[in-house]
Amino acid sequence: MTTKNNHPNSVTVxxxxxxxxxxxxxxxxxxxxxxxxxxxxxxxxxEVVNAGAGAETIPTDDSNLVVVGARAVYTARGARFPDLKFHSVNEIPIARGLGSSSAAIVSGIVAGFALQGDGCDPSEALELAAAIEGHPDNVAPAILGGCQIGVKSSDRWITSEIPLPEDLHAVVLIPDYVGETSKARGILDDQVSREDAVFNIGRSALLANALATGRLELLRHATEDRLHQPARSGIYKGLNTIIKAALTGGAHGAFLSGAGPCVMAFATGQEYTVAYEMTEAARLHGIEASTRVLRPTSRGAYVVGSEQLR
Structure with missing residues (x-):
């Protein structure tokens, strides 16, 4: 159904x-x-209606991030923001480190473009989403799919995709408690040593190379970190034990997902053994958790019934 000016009356993203x-x-x-x-x-x-994961904790006023994302598009176009109804069905758990806020922002942005009868330029969507979120690491793959590197050059964001092995799986441990991104960021040091900077620079390069070339045995080293995980292990009990358990179970590498508390492991076999070992390690620390075995997706945000944005 469309309105008289050929703008759609509703869109699903x-x-x-x-x-x-x-x-x-x-x-x-x-x-x-x-x-x-x-x-x-x-x-x-x-109206804002939420269903699914964490529905009772999500705002139903104009602070809802789907609304914020949609409004950003109209503001960027200099258009009046109309009255809209928003209905979200969420599979992504809230505040666990799996990009729930980025998904909300991006869905609003894509819907905002579509409701104006426009195609969604991924570059413009990325600029708007990163401006709201503050960094590109979640919004870039949410928009483009795949594994994305995002860096800022002058006043714009640049992305580059890392090719992934076809048989790669992501094993995700999802604790039954929420994380606080502001707290997880607030405990990080403003300055780091040269040694730690070099440690992470080298491993970031190794990570991209290992994934792109399929040398997954390198991921054990390439997923190590000194900039955020050591500090965050102080607020997420059992983090280091869970990561070690994933490696023991057969994962190639494991790491804190985003600001946590989810832990993700990369595997190309023995995924359910990895999931079991991670769950047991969490249980030993008194943490109730579920696990999911997921595939990476090369498809980013899309309007249902339409093609990929890029």
């Missing part, structure tokens, strides 16, 4: 979950995985 950092790539590398939020936006009296 799907956006994947994302994991950021991947160990050493702090605020600059992220990957999209097969877990999806679906958002329908239509013209009508303002």
């Amino acid at each position: 799907r956006v994947p979950a994302t994991a950021a950092n991947l160990g050493p790539g702090f605020d600059s590398i992220g990957i999209a995985v097969e877990m999806w939020n679906e958002v329908t936006v239509e013209h009508g009296p303002f």
Whole structure:
């Protein structure tokens, strides 16, 4: 259905979950995985309805990040923001380090473009989303799919995709408690030593190379980090034990997903053994958790019934 000016009356957008950092790539590398939020936006009296994961904790006013994302598009175009109804069905758990906020922002942005009858330019979507989120590591793969490197050059963001092995799986441990991104960022040092900077620079390069060339045995070293995980292990009990358990179970590498508390491991076999070992390690620390075995997805956000944005 369309309105008289050929703008659609409603759109439905799907956006994947994302994991950021991947160990050493702090605020600059992220990957999209097969877990999806679906958002329908239509013209009508303002309303926000949430269903699915964490629905009871998500705002239903104009601070809702789907609304924020949609509004950003109209503001960028100098257009009046109309009354809209927002209905979200969320599979991505809230505040666990799987990009729930980025998914909400991106879904609003994509819907905002679509409701104006425009195609969504990924570069413009990235600029808007990163301006809201503050960094590109989740929003870039949420928009583009795949594993993305995002860096800022002058006043714009540049992305580059890291090719992934076809048989790569992501094993995700999802604790039953939420993380606080502001707290997880607030405990980080403002300055780091040259030694730690070099440690992470080298491993970020090794990570990209290992994934692109399929030399997955390097991931054990390439997912190590000194910039954020050591500090965050103080607020996420058992983090280091869970990472070690994943490696013992057969994972190639493991790391804190985003700001946590989820832990993600890369595997190309023995995925359910890895999941079991991670769950047992969490249990020994008194942490109840579930696990998911997911595939990376090369598809980023899209309007249902349409093609990929890029």
